[in-house]
Amino acid sequence: MRRPSAVPPPPPAAMPPPPPAAAPDPLPSVATASRRAGPAPSSSRPRFRGDIQGLRAVAVLAVIGFHAGLPIMPGGFVGVDVFFVISGFLITSLIDREIGRTGRLRISRFWARRVRRLLPATAVVLAAVAVVTLVVLPVTRWSSVAWDVGASALYLVNWRLAGQSVDYLAADDAPSPVQHFWSLAVEEQFYVLWPLMILLVLWLQRRYRLPLTKAMLAGIAAIGVPSLIWSVVLTETRPGPAYFVSTTRLWELAVGAALAVLAHRLTRLPAGWTHLLGLAGLGAIVLAVVTFDRSTPFPGVAALLPTLGAAAVIAAGLPGRRTVTDAVLDTGIMRDIGTLSYSLYLWHWPLLVGAAAMWGEAGGELPVAIGVTVAGFAVVPAWLTYRLVEAPFHRARVYVRLPARAAVLGVACTAIGVAAALVVSLAVPTAPADDGAERAQGAAVLDDDPAADPDGRPTDTVDHMVPDVLEAADDVASLDGDQCISDIVGTELESCTYGPEDAEVTVALVGDSKMHQWLTAFQRVADERGWRIVTYLKSGCPLVTVDVELDEAANEDCAEYNRTRYDHLRELESVDYVVTSQVASQAFLGPDASRSERFDAMVEDLRDVWSGLEEAGRDVVVMIDNPWPPLDVMECVAEHGDELSACAFPREEGASNGGAPAQRTALEDAPGVAAADLTDWICPGETCPAVIGNVLVYRRGSHLTATYVDSLTPRLDEALTAAMR
Structure with a gap:
């Protein structure tokens, strides 16, 4: 299973990769009353749709396979889109039948059904997640998971995830157990x-004597088309x-809703068309599952394939006759999986x-x-949740069915969730009040030959550590208290300045979070030397003119930002040095380029950019990127407080990742460019320790x-003194 990123991908990564939402009531049907004929008899009952149960199974299996890391399902995340269509169809069918039967919609009863159907099971799972978090997950993740669980209980977690997807400080976070x-x-x-929208449509329809079907479709279009x-x-x-917010997904539910409103007309589809629709729809879903991947821009236009595919499968079954796809969907095993899908x-x-x-693994x-x-x-x-919680509440006696x-x-x-x-x-434990900050020296304990210094070797225990692992995630660099770095998204050039306006030396700090x-340290150096500092930093955006990757696609915002940033730096005569990492x-x-081709392109572009600035x-100074740990050091230290050597990693492995390889190669043929390399004081020997001088090295x-x-x-x-001579 690929570890999902907290900057969920489009599709994820980061997300966290995307899960399906369960479709509502398991008794799908369509309204049987014609809008012209008036209300239908109250005895009319919905027809069970085994094919929809099977379609649920297809959706949930696709998502589970994707999350489990099955290579044959790189686009399994589209299962969620199938569920959205099913939900829109079923919910609107229920509403449509009630309007056809009674001429009105009792919104309190509608919400009561949703409560019985969805909330008891979610409460059980959220309580279980809390237990699993405290037992299994490292303490460094507890606070974040607590916020996620609370947001999930209030059904607002998608907006929280959307906000985190553009927060570079959360970009390296492990996936939340309730991300789905x-x-x-x-x-x-x-x-x-x-x-509420349907109530408004009914009011307008009666006030202006509009045809109900057209009024309903207009209401659906008013939400679906802008979405x-x-x-x-x-x-x-x-x-x-875009992946998480509701506004980009409502149209998928609206497709299902439109299908429900038009169901009474689609029942007259010829047999040939139903077979063709079913095959085409199921084929479209399968095609998306096996051909889409994390690099596919999603939802957007790509979501039309699984969404319309799901709609076609549902439409194929509206006439009530068996279709060729029922041989796959309307079978015992698929119906059983569909029943358990939520x-x-x-x-x-x-x-x-x-x-x-x-x-x-690492x-x-x-x-x-x-x-x-x-x-x-x-x-x-x-199965236990379905039998003991979901089904009993769904089929509850009358007193639970009452809206109150x-x-x-x-x-x-x-x-319960809150x-x-x-x-x-x-x-979450409180960080110790006496954190030993006055005794924490960090790199100051290392001498001029750090490789030979025993203080630079991994150790199993320390008597104190700064920052505490509970605070390390927020131990972030700043310039005079400001973070001074733009988000992943956006193209506006932003900067911070620090130091005297009449300084003899002005240094521009340029790059991504690795420069940030x-x-x-730069602020302290500037204070000592009287420098002026100006920053042009953007998360996930190095100073290059080639495209860089974001969620397995080109980072278009970075490309536009860099065009502005590069031209600005060339024109800004007040800048003496550009320091970049x-x-x-x-x-x-x-997607077809080889790793070596991508590496060579980066190296060549770095030389061109540095040459253009010179x-x-x-004058250009390159800050060599620090070694990359193959594990989350912060979480490892939280779990192995008495065995810190378990959190050390080979220097050679760490130095082969990140920006350092391209920087070092580019410097080989860039004689006018200087480098500042502090790797020896970050990883003094062949093995990089997690803690040096009682200071946690990585967050x-x-x-x-x-x-x-x-x-x-x-x-x-x-x-810097050596590089700027």
Whole structure:
């Protein structure tokens, strides 16, 4: 299983990769009353759709296979889009039948059904996630998971994930065990909006005597069309948030809703058309599952394939006759999986995240064999949840079906989720008040030959450590208290300035988060030498003119930002030195380019950029990127406090990743460019320790703690002095 990124991909990564939301009631039907004929008899009952149960199974199996890391399902995340269409169809069918039967919509009963159907099972899973978090996950993740669980209980987690997708400070975070609740949040928000919209349509229809079908379709279009347009636009401009926000997904539910409204007309489809629709629809879904991957811009235009495919399969079954796809969908095993699909969806992802924490390889990746096994085991809690929680509440006696009682049930279930979040939050230990900061020296304990210094070797225990692992994630560099770095998305050139305006030397700090991590030390050097500092930093965006990768696609925002940044630096005569660093060693040349081709393109471009700056009168100094740990050092230290050597890693392995290889190669044929290399004081020997001089070296991912960077100030001053001669 590939470890999903917190900067969820479009498709994820980061996300966290995307899970499906379960479709609502398992008794799909269509309204049988004609809008012209008036209300249907109250005895009319919906026809069970075994093919829709099977379609649910296809959707949930695709998502589980994707999350488990099956290589044959690189686009399995589209299962969520299938679920959205099913949900839109079923929900609108229920509403359509009630309007056809009674001439009105009792919105309280509608919401009561949703509460009984969805909330009890989610409360159980959120409570279980809280337990798993405290037992399995490292303490460094508890606070974040607590917020995620609380947001999931309130069905707002998709907006939280959307915000994190553009936060570079969260880019290296491990996936949340409730990350998959984003799609449930989208559906719950739809369930609030949709009946209110229909009530408005009914009021307008009666006031202006409009045909009901046309009025309903107009209401659906009023939501669906802008949502589709916005989905395409936002996927191109801000792919991270586009994946999670509700506004880019409503159109998919609207497709299902339109299908329900038109169902009475589609029942007259000829047999040949139903077979063709079913095959084409199922084929479209399978095509998306096997050909899409994390580099596919999503949702946007690409989401039309699985969405319309799901709609075609549902439409094929409307006439009530068996179609050729029923041989796959309307079978016992597929119906059974479809029946469990909601509980399977709820359970599989927390189990995979817990398994990755226990048995994941370096970097948190779970081997495919273990991922598939764990995902298969999810059937056990899913079946128990369905039998003991989901089904009993769904088929509850009359007193639970009453809207007032259902409201109490909904509040209780939500309270359980919020309480689970509070339990995890309160369990987070407090960092020790006496953290030994005055005794923490960091790199200051190392002499001029750090490789031979015993203080630079891995050790198992320290009597104190700064920052504490609970605070390390927030131990971030700043310039005079400001972070001074632009988000991943956006193209506006932003900068910070520090130091006297009449300084004799002005230094521009340029690059991505790997340059940003040095701000603390640069500020101290500037204070000592009277320099003026100006920053042009953007997360995930090195100073290059080639494309760089973001979620396996070209980072268009970075490309535009760099065009502005590069031209500005060449024209800014007040800048004497450009100091730059970066996280990337490869350009983005498309999915077919080899690793060596991407590396060579990055190296060549770095030389061109540095040469262009020198021609404009700027001296260039390259900060060599620090070694990259193959594991999350911060989480490892939290788990191995008495065996810190378990968190050390080979220097050779760490130096082969990140921006350093491209920087070093480019410098070989860039005689006018100087380098500042502090690798020996970050990783003094053949093995890079997690703690040096009682200071934690790394925070999230490969980024250094601001405390350790601060301890490197004298070494940085020496390196810059040598480079700027």
